[in-house]
Amino acid sequence: MTCIVPECDGDPGVPGAARGYCPKHYSRWRRHGDPNVYGNRIVGDDDTRFWSHVDKDGPIPEHRPDLGPCWVWTASTYQKGYGQLRLSGSRNTTAHRWGYLRYVGHTDLDLDHLCRNKRCVNPSHLEPVTAAENNRRKDEARALGI
Numbered sequence: 035m036t037c038i039v040p041e042c043d044g045d046p047g048v049p050g051a052a053r054g055y056c057p058k059h060y061s062r063w064r065r066h067g068d069p070n071v072y073g074n075r076i077v078g079d080d081d082t083r084f085w086s087h088v089d090k091d092g093p094i095p096e097h098r099p100d101l102g103p104c105w106v107w108t109a110s111t112y113q114k115g116y117g118q119l120r121l122s123g124s125r126n127t128t129a130h131r132w133g134y135l136r137y138v139g140h141t142d143l144d145l146d147h148l149c150r151n152k153r154c155v156n157p158s159h160l161e162p163v164t165a166a167e168n169n170r171r172k173d174e175a176r177a178l179g180i
Contacts, residue, residue, distance in 0.1 A: 039069050080121050084133060087117070088155055095149040095159075097180050104149050105156035115152040130155045144168040150180050 037044040037056035044056025051057045059069035092104035107117030107129045117129030133155040134145055143162035147154055154160075163171070 080119075080132070081136070084119060084129065084136070087119075087129070090156075092151070092154065092156075095151065097150070097178075098148060101149055101156075101159050103156075104151045104154035104159060106151070107153045107155050111153065117153055117155060130160060133157060134160050146171055150175050
């Protein structure tokens, strides 16, 4: 017999377990009302964790109001300010690249933030460009104070 949480092989028949949960998931259920929550961290599939850290009501870029609102990454970031997403399997990636890959498709090119907001994960604000073009646009935006 195993825990009723999918992909968990914990034993619900040991001390500290109840309701079909292993001790770890039963403790989370008692504390948070959900066996897949650990403190403020959502565990589970990558999509669920990704969307739990996205605020779709972000700012509208002043220099590009036609883009609409940014989808702001609310969790941890890398040193340079890009959102950091830990995938199942304990691998980290940038949140905007994972979102683009998941909801638009694969690209070997750099992703340019048209909104100039490094925390933005809105795929419509990202454009695949060469590294040289991405750097040129970054320098141009800096010169304009954007």
